[in-house]
Amino acid sequence: MSALILVVEDEQDLANTLEYNFQREGFQTRTALNGTSALNLAGQEPLPDLVVLDLMLPDVPGTEVCRRLRADERTKGIPVLMLTAKNDEIDRVVGFEVGADDFVAKPFSVRELMLRVRAILRRVAADEPKETELRFGDLRVDSPGHRVWVADEEIRLTALEFRLLTTLLARKGRVQTRDTLLSDVWGIDAEVTTRTVDTHVKRLREKLGAAGHYVETLRGVGYRFRQRPDEVSAEN
Numbered sequence: 001m002s003a004l005i006l007v008v009e010d011e012q013d014l015a016n017t018l019e020y021n022f023q024r025e026g027f028q029t030r031t032a033l034n035g036t037s038a039l040n041l042a043g044q045e046p047l048p049d050l051v052v053l054d055l056m057l058p059d060v061p062g063t064e065v066c067r068r069l070r071a072d073e074r075t076k077g078i079p080v081l082m083l084t085a086k087n088d089e090i091d092r093v094v095g096f097e098v099g100a101d102d103f104v105a106k107p108f109s110v111r112e113l114m115l116r117v118r119a120i121l122r123r124v125a126a127d128e129p130k131e132t133e134l135r136f137g138d139l140r141v142d143s144p145g146h147r148v149w150v151a152d153e154e155i156r157l158t159a160l161e162f163r164l165l166t167t168l169l170a171r172k173g174r175v176q177t178r179d180t181l182l183s184d185v186w187g188i189d190a191e192v193t194t195r196t197v198d199t200h201v202k203r204l205r206e207k208l209g210a211a212g213h214y215v216e217t218l219r220g221v222g223y224r225f226r227q228r229p230d231e232v233s234a235e236n
Contacts, residue, residue, distance in 0.1 A: 003121055004028040008038040009083070010057050020050065022108050022117075035060025039068055042063055049129050050120060054115075055084035057093065063098050070099040070158055077146045077159065079120045082195035083108075093196055096100065099158040102187050119187060136167060137229025139211045141166060147215065150211045161204050168215060173227035197223075 005027045009015040012033065014162045019029045031151060032038035032191050034123045045202060051069065055062035062082060063140045068174050082100040102116050134141040140149040146162050157165065178194035186191065186196075203225055205212035216224045 002028055003049040004030065004046060006030045006032065006038065006041055006051045007115065007200040008032045008035070008051060008053045008057070008062070008076065009224075010034060010054060017110075018113075021114070025114055027117075034058050035062070035065045038065050042069055042078065047075065047079055049124075050147075051078055051080045052117070053080050053100075055082055063094060064100050066095070066098045072172065079124055080119060080158070081099060081116060086182055093199075095157070096160055096186070096196065096200075099160055116187075122188065127188050135167060136172070136214065137211065139208070139214065140168065141168075148208075150209055155207050155209075157204070157207060161200060161207070164200055164204055165208075168223065172225040175222050175224045177222035180222070 007015055007018045007029055009018060009031070010030050012035050014107070015031050016031060019031050022029045027029060030044075032041050036059055038053070038057075039060075042051060043156070053065060057065070060068075064173050066080050066082065069078060069080065075098075079101040080099060081102045081104065082095045083104055086104045097209050103118055104113055112205065114183070134143065138151045140152075142148070143166060146157075146159070148157055148162065148165065164180050164181070167181070167185050178197045181197050182194065201215060201217075205215055208214070212225050214229065216226060218224055
């Protein structure tokens with residue numbers, strides 16, 4: 001069955017254009033013209049495989065829609081590609097911080113949008129875990145459920161923070177440069193700077209609390225998840 005795309009766009013003409021092009025590419029679609037409808041449609045079975053979400057909506061801002069999707073157990077794992085007429089880096093950073101998986105600024109080409117959508121769907125498919133649960137010291141990760149515990153206390157992570165954590169954990173003992181993380185976690189075309197990686201790693205460590213020291217900084221190089229929980233820190 002083809003992927004189901006939820007298009008959230010308040011401009012009727014653009015919504016129609018996106019719906020037409022997604023269907024022409026073989027996708028199924030649902031369309032919402034405001035944030036309230038988007039939240040309702042996102043929770044209906046079958047759940048969408050991806051949400052294309054406009055930032056500027058007439059009732060609920062796109063960032064808030066994304067935040068609520070991430071806070072809902074049923075929809076928190078649905079990838080979100082955010083659309084906006086704004087082109088400032090702060091808008092992209094805020095979008096990623098509330099859990100967006102990618103970001104496309106208007107005006108954009110339909111071809112670019114389709115490539116971004118397919119890239120996200122491929123990445124999600126590739127991320128399907130072979131193990132249902134990962135353990136590392138005090139850290140426990142339920143990959144299918146997108147849930148994390150530290151010393152049996154559940155920690156709430158955004159979808160992007162969760163992907164950052166599982167990427168580092170899967171490559172434990174190996175240094176990951178900022179550019180590598182931008183490519184593999186944000187997507188190679190993500191229009192963000194390496195400072196964004198530092199910001200998210202810092203926030204991830206803070207949320208992990210006692211397990212935050214498992215993620216090490218190697219100054220001038222990048223980040224590394226320890227090989228063993230009791231390993232002596234290699235930070236410079």
